[in-house]
Amino acid sequence: MKKLILLGALCTPALALDIPITAEVSGSCVIAVETNGIYGQPNAYTLSTTPADGGRLAISRVDVTLANAYKVEFDAPDSFSSSPTLNDVVTFTSDTEVSAVSDATNMADYETDKTESGNKDTYELTASGSTWFKHSSTAVNGGSRAFASGNYQAVVTATCIAL
């Protein structure tokens, strides 16, 4: 009997089958740029995105499909990402504010509840939906010296962080 069992074990081929388990995770926090900002120049040594100064605010939109699952951080610029050679220190003043929401009841306090740390503004996204943010930036050249002619560019970095 022992021999038969051994023989059977030798004759039966080993069967194996892979059972897949898949999942597709789509981003449920999406950041989109709705409007690029433009610096205006109210005077020779100041660049400003304020509309009154001839500039245009940058607008971004953050869409989340899950409430209380994400927070979004905005790092305001403290230097130009590209510019002509500058010999003076440039002082940056930047800010991010909620400009519009899609849910009055649950998003209306986003702005009052935001946390600011240096150039970084953080918003807890406690409701699902869309939130629009406006970003302002002002750069003043040191010593009130005129900015050199050329192209200037600064960047606001937005990051969606899962809680």
Next chain:
Amino acid sequence: MQDVLPNYNGLTVNGIYYQYTPIKEREDAFKVTVQNQNVDGADIFKQTDDWTGKSGGIQLRRVIGFEYIPREVWGLGSMSTEGDGTIEDANLVYTYRYVDKCATPLDNPTCDGYADAVLELLPEQTVIEVYDVLKDENIKDEEADVEYEEEKDQKDDKKEEERLERALAIDEGNLDIGEAIAQAQMLKFLNDAMNMQTYYDKRIYGGVYPDANVLVDKKLPDNKSSARWGLISDLRHNELINIQYQRRIE
């Protein structure tokens, strides 16, 4: 509401987008209601945003979707506030789809003008002009100038036959005319025969005609002048012949 939406057949509303900015103090009680009723007064949608205890100055943007509600269903729409506060930059946009089943009459046989549209689609009876060389005016002109003898004879015969046929076929009363013509023909033949017979009847009377001039034999002397000229001509001929041979030898 019927004045807001375009008056097109088949227009259906599939969504509403609205926005406003509440102006209020945080502690104030304030509600904003956006709604739209149907023609019977029932709400198609009603959205109330309670801003009580919330900060104002932040714009609200909202999109509401529908499953293609026909234009005729939509009644009064409104955006109203309740409490201490106002709204600014209020805007409401209806998104709609326009599917006119009779945008073109051919879409449906029940549409007005369907039959006319079908008729317009049918190809027109085009007349293909085939060039007929025999009808070409230029060819006719050229043809008129050329008349072959055979054709001319055939035409003459045909004309004569037709003339006779016409003469004979008018009625029996015209038989005399035919007989007269036949007699005229017969007379013509007789006359022709008689005219020809006169040539046959001509006689040339014969006889002997003696020679009128007689040359009497006489010794004729040689013409020396002519012999001299003949000899000179021969010498000249031989000289020319010899010149040709000399050229070939050279």
